[in-house]
Amino acid sequence: MKAHIDTRERILQATLKLIRQKGFKGATTRAIAQESGVNEVTLFRHFKNKKGIVKAAFDKVSYVPTLSRAIKEKVEWNLAKDLLMFSKLYQQLLNQNRDLIIISLKEGDLFPELEQQIANIPRQLKENLIEYFNTMREKGMMIDTNVEAQAMALIWMNFGFFMSQSNHGTQVTYLTEEEFLKNTIDVFARGLTL
Structure with missing residues (x-):
């Protein structure tokens, strides 16, 4: 064996x-x-x-299980802290898999079956975040909003920063990952908090 x-x-x-x-x-x-x-x-x-x-x-090498576990096990039920934890971990995992992500984006359409697998990554993250946001709403700690839209906004915000850094380095912004995440998550969380 x-x-x-x-x-x-x-x-x-x-x-x-x-x-x-x-x-x-x-x-x-x-x-x-x-x-x-x-x-x-x-x-x-x-x-x-x-x-x-x-x-x-x-x-x-999928990072979905690690992020899913973090969303379920490491949450403190504090929107700003939880979303910052998720975003830092997401950035870390994106950077660890940078080369595979870039290749997948460039060549994924050559393999339709792989394209579906690639799309499953943000879809699974979205489902985990929706579950988290729904629980926060039920606890009375988050405004009534379209949680799918908020989950996708958080994913896109993180992925957009990763792609900008991957493709352009500091040509677009000199903000560090930490500065970017702290400021954007702070505003994002404030907008969703009751």
């Missing part, structure tokens, strides 16, 4: 490495097999096809 896990892990690591280096097209099953030290038959035995390999690799 251990060899099975080790082989699977080697294949996933090789896949991620090749996607980072060569993009989705360059990460062929032949290249993945060679990089992971197995033959292509072994790849297909574990994952059926390239789509299965890529999906499993992206599931492995």
Whole structure:
């Protein structure tokens, strides 16, 4: 059983490495097999096809479980503190996966099945934030508002800052991540607090 896990892990690591280096097209099953030290038959035995390999690799590095857990376990039921905690963690995880995110945005349309998987990330975050916002409303700690719109605004605000920094560095703004988050979350939370 251990060899099975080790082989699977080697294949996933090789896949991620090749996607980072060569993009989705360059990460062929032949290249993945060679990089992971197995033959292509072994790849297909574990994952059926390239789509299965890529999906499993992206599931492995998905930051959704970490953010979902934080939303459920680390909340203090203080809107400003909770949204700042979420945003800092979101920025950290976006930056850890920067290369894969940029490649996914550039090449995702080449693989329609991957495009759906990529869209699931903000969709899952949105659902977790909606649940949090609904609970805050029920507790009487947040105004009555369209919680989906607020969840998407928070996600877009964070992702927009990440993309600006990734693509332009300080050419657009010299604000640090900390300055940006503290100021925007403060205003955002104030606008939603009863």
